[in-house]
Amino acid sequence: MKEVGEARTADIADNIGLSSERTRVILANMDSVKAIGSNRNRTYCYDFVSTKKETSRPL
Numbered sequence: 001m002k003e004v005g006e007a008r009t010a011d012i013a014d015n016i017g018l019s020s021e022r023t024r025v026i027l028a029n030m031d032s033v034k035a036i037g038s039n040r041n042r043t044y045c046y047d048f049v050s051t052k053k054e055t056s057r058p059l
Helices: 009-016 020-028 048-055
Strands: 033-036 043-046
């Protein structure tokens, strides 16, 4: 998803070999993935901002 930008649930599910339903559950629980749109128009993209927060170390 980092290389492609945005992706639909069905496309992600095909690439990882899971059902669309299971893929949606996993994506909903990931902090580094952001949902764009609603219902049938929903796509997912990698959220670089939340990833930077996770990897930064305190001084």
